[in-house]
Amino acid sequence: MEIKTIxxxxxxxxxxxxxxxxxxNNDTYYAYPSDCNVVCLFEDADVTYxxxxxxxxxxxxxxxxxxALNKFTSPLFVNNKGIVKEFVIIFKAFGLSQFITKNYNGIPFFKIEEFDDFFNxxxxxxxxxxxxxxxxxxxxLLTKLNEKKDLKIIIKSISLMDNNELTIHEIAKTCNCSYKKLYRLFLAHCGTTPSVLRKNIKFRNSIKKIKSKDSYFKISDIALDLGFYDQAFFNKMFKKLSGETPKQFLKDVSVLSKKEIYFKNIE
Structure with a gap:
């Protein structure tokens, strides 16, 4: 199956x-941590976490x-009973918070109460x-849009996380703000801490590299490319977030879209 994205x-x-x-259709599968917020619209379904x-x-x-799913840090098991239609919105790390006022920090899964009027x-x-x-x-969504203050700092910080090996303190300094302010801004805009988001970004980058390689690639090379100078530490981080070693992940997990959507189906 390939998922068509729009x-x-x-x-x-x-x-x-x-x-x-x-x-x-009675599907069971694992989804994996990312730096995004996943918002799902379900038709005639009871959804619990x-x-x-x-x-x-x-x-x-x-x-x-x-x-909505907040940023999670271990594999998420999806257990579906019956035939259910689903429409999915993939928000950027800071995206969803620009449309809601309630703070969902630390809540892994939630119903968006502010969107209750949509189906009415x-x-x-x-x-x-x-x-x-x-x-x-x-x-x-355009009727709900209300961009929060200092979003430019968040966007710049995430770009630095994606492309550099800077510490969180160094990122804050580059963005001309204190570590405490950056921490507060991440909670407000991204619903998680800078360190959790950076870990998820690194994990997704590692998946992309692993899935682009053939069966003879070296894990140590990918670890070095991502700034991990200790392969054992990289393997430990990867297994915590995916539940599998990089080699197992390469074999077991399907790429369902060019947009890096990864699921592991359970028979």
């Missing part, structure tokens, strides 16, 4: 990476909902075409 409009590309649609597991169960009542006005959303769905979503 780019947001220019009005929202600052905050959103892409959209995609799925139809779940407990101990790194999301249960998505088809219902006969009209229970459409907006559900769009009860036939899942019957629309893909193009119509995106227009409806984007029109709605």
């Amino acid at each position: 780019k947001p409009s220019p009005l929202l590309e600052k905050y959103i990476l892409f959209y995609y649609e799925l139809e779940l 407990s101990s790194n597991e999301i249960k998505i169960t088809k219902t006969t009542s009209s229970t459409n909902s907006f559900s 006005k769009n009860d036939t959303f899942f019957q629309k075409t893909e193009t119509a769905k995106i227009k409806i979503i984007e029109d709605f």
Whole structure:
């Protein structure tokens, strides 16, 4: 299976990476940590979270909902019962917080209460075409957009995390702010700490490199490319976030899109 992703409009590309649609059919799989917020719209489903597991169960009542994943740091087990339509919005690390006012720091999974009015006005959303769905979503999101203060600092900090081996203190200095201020801004904009987000960015970069290699690649070379001078430490970090060694991950996990969507299906 390959997932088709759709780019947001220019009005929202600052905050959103892409959209995609799925139809779940009694699927069980693992999803992996990232630097993004994943927001899912489910049709007629009861969605619950407990101990790194999301249960998505088809219902006969009209229970459409907006559900969001915060940045998580270990594999997430998705357990689906029944046939459920899903529309997914992948927000950038700081994206979702520009549309909501409630602080969800430390909450791994939550329903977005501020979006409750969406389905009151769009009860036939899942019957629309893909193009119509995106227009409806984007029109709605634009009514909620309220960009928080100092977003430029966050965007610059994330860019430095992605492209440099600077410490968090060095990143704060480069952005002309204190470590304490940067820490507070990350909690407000990204829902997590700078160190957690950087760890997830490094993990995603390592997946990209591993999946682009053949079976003869050296883990030590990838570790060095990512600034890890101790391969054992790199392996430990990778296994904590993925549940597997890099070599096992290469064999077991499927790439479902050019946008680096990774799932491990469970038979």
